[in-house]
Amino acid sequence: MKDTIRKVLGNLLILTLFFLPVGTFKPNRILNGNDFYSVNIFTFEFFLLALFFISYIINRKNRFLSIIRSLFLILLPVYLIYRIQAFQFIGDYDETIARISLHISAYLTIMGVIILLSTEKYPKIKIFMSLFLVLTAFIFNLFPMLGLSREFINRRETFNAEFFRHLTLAISSLLFAIIPSIFFAYQSTKHEKLREWIMGFINGFQVAPTLSLIALIMIPLSYLGSQFPFLRDLGIKGIGFLPSFIILTLYALLPITSNTYTALKQIEPSIMDSAYALGLNRTQIMFKIQFPLALPLIISGIRIALVQSIGNTILAGLVGGGGLGSIIFLGLSQSAADLILLGSIPVVFMALTSDIIFEVIEEKIKVRMGLSR
Amino acid sequence: MKKMKSIIIVCLSLILFSACTTNIVEEKKPVTIATMLDSEGSVLGQIILQVLNANGIKTIDRINFGTPDILRAALENNEVDLVVDYTGSGQYYHPEDATDTSIWNDPVKGYEFTAELDFEKNNIVWLTPSPANNTESIAVRREFSETNNITDMAQLAAYINAGNEFKLIAASSFVENPMGLLGYEEAYGFKLTNDQIIALSSGNTAEMLKALAEKTNGVNASLVYGTDGALDKLDLVVLDDPKHIPPVYLPAPVIRKEVLDMYPEIETLLKPIFESLTLEVLQNLNAQVAYDGKDAAEVARTYLEENNFIQ
Structure with a gap:
């Protein structure tokens, strides 16, 4: 019962990807920038997300399916952040100054992933792996446009x-x-x-x-x-x-x-x-x-x-x-x-x-x- | 058990002894450089740090040390050796001596007054300041300035007195200061009501400018500091103040006498650099840090190298 509530909550949080902004493009450090949505960055990923939700709704006890699902969840945060920071803004801006920040639905999705992973087998290891991937990618500067990375590299x-x-x-x-x-x-x-x-x-x-x-x-x-x-x-x-x-x-x-x-x-x-x-x-x-x-x-x-x-x-x-x-x-x-x-x-x-x-x-x-x- | 105790006692006395002996042997200590927690603090701190390092003086980096009052207390307590301070701050350090407040509106007099008192009372030396006046002013958006035809304080006072919509965001220290907003109100003959003022407990420029540029809560004027780099980039207009109400704040390196005696060359090293930091130069350097998000150390190095202060 408790698991069902967590599963529903986790899925709802990931669902916010569809209608809340995922990132903000800032032309400089001080001003608030322009928000953008998942439609601006995703194409075939929507198909994967849809499959993911369907697999939850059907809720078949299938080992292969659940492994794929865990893998998807573990990789989702790092991929999402990578895609958000790779967003190309159309317009006039200075590339060395401009930066991208995560917005609400990115955070909610990562939260949803953690909640969903916590309902699976070996929750701690999986959550750790997922966050570790994000951290490693961050330290190896795979998110160069992310505002956080810019500040980190600077100091x-x-x-x-x-x-x-x-x-x-x-x-x-x-x-x-x-x-x-x-x-x-x-x-x-x-x-x-x-x-x-x-x-x-x-x-x-x-x-x-x-x-x-x-x-x-x-x-x-x-x-x-x-x-x-x-x-x-x-x-x-x-x-x-x-x-x-x-x-x-x-x-x-x-x-x-x-x-x-x-x-x-x-x-x-x-x-x-x-x-x-x-x-x-x-x-x-x-x-x-x-x-x-x-x-x-x-x-x-x-x-x-x-x-x-x-x-x-x-x-x-x-x-x-x-x-x-x-x-x-x-x-x-x-x-x-x-x-x-x-x-x-x-x-x-x-x-x-x-x-x-x-x-x-x-x-x-x-x-x-x-x-x- | 007894043996244990005697060992402990010997150890402790050794530690104490060694602590004492290190004080007796006067070696050339590194210079601790500390600045305030803001972008100008980062830039000026890095400039001083790199110049000293390039000339073979060892330094300890405490840049962005803390708030102004903490920084001052640290200097007085010998916790840090070299800080960047502003000449107008003397009014807070020696309030009982400055009976004539008009000296703070004069760049030379204010500097000399503070430097003299600090040297006599605290054995602290103020080195040559930069000519850039980081004073408090009021700024509005360009579009606001043009539609209402406001370029100076007198015009702003007329605008406010006509009952137009107006909201100022400022630090509370400015709002309550007779040399700040109160002085403006008296000199130009206007009066702001409480709901026309948003007072921030900190003098956080970036936050105020952001509110002004983005019209948060209907803000249409903000307290700004002269050397702020974002003024130009955010398309703001600083209103002229022909009566010069707020004090003059020139940034200057401030050093403890003992340390200056140890390294007398610091004075001559920093003098040409601070003299070169005019208002435009400093605005530009600050903008690179606060607005572009560049690394202060790199901004400082580029400036010093371009102007041949270091090789």
């Missing part, structure tokens, strides 16, 4: 540097948050009063807007830096890496602390009692009983913190901390939509990938501990 080096800076900032701030959060959570399980204070403190950070926090923390940091020159030489300054790092660390505290706290509280008292009865001391109980049992939830806390951290790191771009945020804000300041996309798509990918990686780790740990399956 390849900056992009690479900012990409790694983004990753470093997000991951290092997270790693820094893990030990204190577990410590906070462990202390909270022992002293109820302390828990309220800790949680209040950590929640406070979560509620305050990130940007204003970065701005606030700049004041004491620049004061420290200007009063004690040796601190400044160690890198303690109001701007750049450190303030972003501190704020991201503070943000990462909440998910890990609250998950660890819940995990530790969930352990049945009888298990603890038997551990005592067996003669284990406090340290042994902590490392041999409590933490192993709490591990899956702690990992999921780290996962949430990392995904959140990757998103929040964008703001470092405003205070000289670098990262993909600086590309996004440059795009905003120049009103260049392609540049904004160039900054934000990798962030989304980074967040999704780390989410999937941690999900796998979590599952592995659960299986090993006999908690699932």
